[in-house]
Amino acid sequence: MKSTWKAEDGRVKLHYSDQDMDKKGGAHSKFVITKNFLSYIESIKNLDADVMLEVKDKEVSAIKCTYALKEDLAISERTKQWAKYKYSLMEKNYSYYKKCSSLVNSKVHMKEVYMYIDQCLQESFDEGNFVNTAEHVYGYIKDKVTIKERENYNDLLKSPAENKDKIKSLLKKLCKKYKAEYINNSYYFIY
Structure with missing residues (x-):
């Protein structure tokens, strides 16, 4: 690709997905795993590329990935994101809900909050x-x-x-x- 790609071809478009561990190989996950995505972004940081997400929850993961990449996210945006996720975490375990609420209101980077949310969402049905x-x-x-x-x-x-x-x-x-x-x-x- 590198030898045939020209500037006039525009930015390279890369597809990113995580494997759904409960399904056959190649099945896309329900949501992007923040930690994996950030590692991937680090590995391609020298490329001038657009990244397209291949995931079941589409726009939700796109918002999450965008905010996880931001150095400083306003508390109002953090709170809005938490409001969207909180019942999904409560459904897994009320203690996860409480801890995540504390993380959102702390000085922890939003990517850390999303990594915690990812862990919680992968927990079994209770x-x-x-x-x-x-x-x-x-x-x-x-x-x-x-x-x-x-x-x-x-x-x-x-x-x-x-x-x-x-x-x-x-x-x-x-x-x-x-x-x-x-x-x-x-x-x-x-x-």
């Missing part, structure tokens, strides 16, 4: 944490839902491990229907 978070999310709409919607939610919640995708799908539908914008603008339904 029924108690899942139910606790689903109930928090449901709290945004519980006074608006119909009796039938409430019964459907409560029926699904009887077997959370079996119904986790259905529960989140129902919550997503209800949050959209009842305009629970704080949740709709979060990443809770992505992870």
Whole structure:
């Protein structure tokens, strides 16, 4: 490539992806692993290139990678990012939620916050944490839902491990229907 690429060809476009460890070789991960991405960027720092992300969550990882590369991110932006991730972390473990909240409000570089978020998002399903978070999310709409919607939610919640995708799908539908914008603008339904 180096011998055939000319200046008039424009900037080199490189594709970046992490392997989804739960799938066959070549399957893209759900999100970019911050630590891996930063190592990759360091390895190509002498190239004048654009990097395209190959990942399931597309724009979310693009925002994360952009902010992870910034030396100083305003506390308002850090807080906005945390608001988007917090229910996804709470779903994994409330202690992760608390620690990440502390990191966001500390002087730690945002890339460190994202590395911690990445670790948390890779944790296994925990029924108690899942139910606790689903109930928090449901709290945004519980006074608006119909009796039938409430019964459907409560029926699904009887077997959370079996119904986790259905529960989140129902919550997503209800949050959209009842305009629970704080949740709709979060990443809770992505992870």
